[in-house]
Amino acid sequence: MPEYKLITNIDIYTPEKHIPNGxxxxxxxxxxxxxxxxxxxPFIRIxxxxxxxxxxxxxxxxxxxxxxxxxHLHGGGGADFMDASPEAGTTVLKTHLKxxxxxxxxxxxxxxxxxxxxxxxxxxEIKKSGKLIPDILGLHLEGPYITKEKRGAQPEKHVRPFSxxxxxxxxxxxxxxxxxxxxxxxxxxxGSLIRYLKAKxxxxxxxxxxxxxxxxxxxIRAGISHGTHLFNAMSSIFHRDSGxxxxxxxxDSVTVExxxxxxxxxxxxxxxxxxxxxxxxxxLVTDATRHAGRKKSPLRTxxxxxxxxxxxxxxxxxxxITWTGRPLTEILPMLTLNPARLLGIADCKGRLAKGADxxxxxxxxxxxxxxxxxxxxxxx
Numbered sequence: 015m016p017e018y019k020l021i022t023n024i025d026i027y028t029p030e031k032h033i034p035n036g037x038x039x040x041x042x043x044x045x046x047x048x049x050x051x052x053x054x055x056p057f058i059r060i061x062x063x064x065x066x067x068x069x070x071x072x073x074x075x076x077x078x079x080x081x082x083x084x085x086h087l088h089g090g091g092g093a094d095f096m097d098a099s100p101e102a103g104t105t106v107l108k109t110h111l112k113x114x115x116x117x118x119x120x121x122x123x124x125x126x127x128x129x130x131x132x133x134x135x136x137x138x139e140i141k142k143s144g145k146l147i148p149d150i151l152g153l154h155l156e157g158p159y160i161t162k163e164k165r166g167a168q169p170e171k172h173v174r175p176f177s178x179x180x181x182x183x184x185x186x187x188x189x190x191x192x193x194x195x196x197x198x199x200x201x202x203x204x205g206s207l208i209r210y211l212k213a214k215x216x217x218x219x220x221x222x223x224x225x226x227x228x229x230x231x232x233x234i235r236a237g238i239s240h241g242t243h244l245f246n247a248m249s250s251i252f253h254r255d256s257g258x259x260x261x262x263x264x265x266d267s268v269t270v271e272x273x274x275x276x277x278x279x280x281x282x283x284x285x286x287x288x289x290x291x292x293x294x295x296x297x298l299v300t301d302a303t304r305h306a307g308r309k310k311s312p313l314r315t316x317x318x319x320x321x322x323x324x325x326x327x328x329x330x331x332x333x334x335i336t337w338t339g340r341p342l343t344e345i346l347p348m349l350t351l352n353p354a355r356l357l358g359i360a361d362c363k364g365r366l367a368k369g370a371d372x373x374x375x376x377x378x379x380x381x382x383x384x385x386x387x388x389x390x391x392x393x394x
Contacts, residue, residue, distance in 0.1 A: 022070060208238055245278075263287065331346070
């Protein structure tokens with residue numbers, strides 16, 4: 015017999031549409047219905063279940079939103095995916111699950127060839143574990159083919175020229191799981207790298223780059239479709255050359271990441287971006303490292319460079335709403351539907367609709383995470 019759960023008395027955000035006093039019917043690990051309460055009786059008759067048994071959850075004065083998706087996540091809870099152990103990676107995922115993240119792209123930083131391969135292996139081990147942890151949608155490789163001038167916290171000694179042989183090793187080791195690769199579009203043979211990634215259906219993302227506007231545009235024409243943590247660790251807008259940041263902002267076909275922690279970006283910057291960039295092309299990420307979830311300040315390198323953030327996506331959501339003054343229906347897609355569209359999985363992720371995965375976050379009226387349903391199971 016299928017297992018049913020009925021979430022009632024809830025304000026649903028699909029995320030783009032608000033359905034007050036709605037209901038969500040979960041069948042096994044999928045959403046069977048999400049909408050007005052009046053839609054439920056005929057829908058049950060269509061299912062053909064004479065007397066289905068429900069586990070009913072009444073969430074009066076709460077909001078139901080899609081599970082958050084983080085496409086740029088390094089660590090949390092004192093652990094990091096570069097620790098290269100399934101235990102560390104599981105700690106990261108469980109830390110962010112508590113704050114509403116139900117799926118992610120574990121992100122590996124610039125490191126030695128051996129360290130990257132160990133990191134890939136560990137993530138694949140977690141994915142096979144079958145544990146009730148956020149879905150691993152693939153991998154994000156942040157480097158190593160970037161520029162030293164804008165390396166940020168990436169170790170300088172491991173920044174290196176593009177090697178097709180090395181990249182093929184990563185692809186083979188990952189079993190085709192690499193979904194995003196961050197690169198600098200001005201490096202030698204960048205065009206070949208970008209076209210290779212595109213051919214392998216890997217998203218080529220521009221970041222950790224000192225590219226001129228012209229170099230950035232050339233990279234976008236070659237196939238770059240995403241910008242890694244906009245404004246951070248990249249050539250910025252200057253009146254004589256608008257740099258990579260300018261090119262990413264001006265091309266409406268390109269998505270951009272924002273770290274909305276108030277440290278990586280002044281609050282006025284996300285407001286500025288939301289005024290000139292199509293909202294469906296903005297994606298909120300944490301770029302979180304091991305201090306996330308521990309009530310600590312972001313990590314810094316020995317020379318004072320920021321090394322990721324210490325936030326979770328619920329904080330990014332609240333900050334963006336506060337800073338921009340925009341409604342939840344405009345901001346929520348930035349951490350649900352927009353990343354799902356980028357990854358080509360919006361049919362099953364990032365939305366509350368029939369047939370989508372039952373990844374649901376229950377928020378109070380102040381947008382605090384109260385409960386999390388993961389693949390239909392109440393995880394938090």
